[in-house]
Amino acid sequence: MAINELRAIETFSKAAELGSLRGAAASQGITPQAASLALVQLEQHLGVRLFHRTTRRLSLTEEGQRFLESARPGLEALRRAVEGARQGKEEIAGPLRIAAPRSTMLEMLWPVLEEFCRLHPAVEPDVLLDDRIGNWVAERVDVGFRAGVPPEDGLVARRLAPLQLVVCAAPGYLARHGMPETIAALAGHRLSAFRHPTHGKLMPWEFRVGEETVAHAVAPVFSTNDVELEARAVLAGQAIGQLLGPTAAPHVRAGRLVPLLAAHTSEHLGLYVYYGSRSAQPARVRAFIDLAAERLAGNPALMLAAREIEAAQMRWRRRAAVPRGGADQSL
Numbered sequence: 001m002a003i004n005e006l007r008a009i010e011t012f013s014k015a016a017e018l019g020s021l022r023g024a025a026a027s028q029g030i031t032p033q034a035a036s037l038a039l040v041q042l043e044q045h046l047g048v049r050l051f052h053r054t055t056r057r058l059s060l061t062e063e064g065q066r067f068l069e070s071a072r073p074g075l076e077a078l079r080r081a082v083e084g085a086r087q088g089k090e091e092i093a094g095p096l097r098i099a100a101p102r103s104t105m106l107e108m109l110w111p112v113l114e115e116f117c118r119l120h121p122a123v124e125p126d127v128l129l130d131d132r133i134g135n136w137v138a139e140r141v142d143v144g145f146r147a148g149v150p151p152e153d154g155l156v157a158r159r160l161a162p163l164q165l166v167v168c169a170a171p172g173y174l175a176r177h178g179m180p181e182t183i184a185a186l187a188g189h190r191l192s193a194f195r196h197p198t199h200g201k202l203m204p205w206e207f208r209v210g211e212e213t214v215a216h217a218v219a220p221v222f223s224t225n226d227v228e229l230e231a232r233a234v235l236a237g238q239a240i241g242q243l244l245g246p247t248a249a250p251h252v253r254a255g256r257l258v259p260l261l262a263a264h265t266s267e268h269l270g271l272y273v274y275y276g277s278r279s280a281q282p283a284r285v286r287a288f289i290d291l292a293a294e295r296l297a298g299n300p301a302l303m304l305a306a307r308e309i310e311a312a313q314m315r316w317r318r319r320a321a322v323p324r325g326g327a328d329q330s331l
Contacts, residue, residue, distance in 0.1 A: 008042040009071055011035050012050060016068050019058055092284045093122035100145040102129035103197075103227030108246055108271075108302065109145065112295050116288055123284050131197035131225065142285045143292070146272045147244065155274045158289075160297045163269040164245030165206055166304060168257040171316065172237035179316070180240070180260060183207055183216060192230050192239040193220035200225075205242045207264040244269075245303040252304060258316045262309040271296065 014024035015035070025035035043050050050064035060068065100109050106129065113125060128141070147163055173190075180186050193202045202223055204215040222233045227247055234241035235256055251257040259265075273292055275285065296302070
């Protein structure tokens with residue numbers, strides 16, 4: 001049934017209830033002329049007369065009375081459904097489907113999810129962690145996250161933070177193979193590479209050179225489509241890797257990794273939250289997006305400051321300068 005037919009039936013029902021077409025029009029926020037036209041069109045559509053009309057009053061015909069009795073339960077059910085939908089839009093409760101890449105978002109997403117569930121226990125998160133780029137419509141996603149570039153057209157994307165690409169190595173690797181001081185020097189080292197989980201191609205390393213971002217193909221001794229596994233290989237001293245800032249930062253701060261080529265650290269990628277609509281969001285979706293933005297946007301835990309990178313490199317250089325006997329002979 002077309003929406004204008006539903007409105008005409010609602011006008012008919014209100015007119016019967018109030019005994020006045022003018023009153024029905026006022027209750028619906030339309031003009032008396034529009035209400036009269038709707039009633040005429042409904043009668044033409046049904047092929048029966050619904051009201052006896054005089055200049056002062058309306059009274060239902062026999063056909064009108066039967067139609068009202070048949071239509072009223074459906075109208076009441078429709079009103080309840082509409083009211084329920086409106087209340088649901090403002091209630092922070094119900095299912096919330098979230099999509100995010102496993103490799104980059106697991107550690108970042110869980111603290112936000114845990115806090116959100118504590119604040120809103122009536123929400124039921126359904127979290128899809130997958131490094132492949134899926135079809136957010138087919139998967140009924142309410143909120144998604146992506147590391148890299150903005151998602152495809154048709155989505156609203158909000159950039160939460162830049163994502164660094166940090167070249168780093170374990171102290172043990174550097175002790176055995178030395179520290180590369182230039183991009184060109186990487187050719188003489190063991191390198192790791194990330195294999196894109198969707199198309200399977202090895203991703204080039206990317207560097208900031210002046211004001212540009214330059215792609216640099218590498219010949220890896222270790223490659224994988226899992227960010228965490230690549231990080232483990234780098235931590236084990238198997239290779240130098242270019243890791244995302246959120247992965248590298250805690251290991252650099254703990255001294256488990258040393259950042260390299262600091263001047264060429266790229267920040268052109270971003271961490272994005274995306275969703276389908278700015279206006280038609282249920283309250284639970286708005287609340288989760290707001291919390292994620294508050295906790296993740298510009299979060300210093302997700303990236304290394306220039307002074308941290310410099311300090312980490314200086315610590316390694318001082319350590320490397322100590323003789324192998326273990327003690328600094330100048331002390």
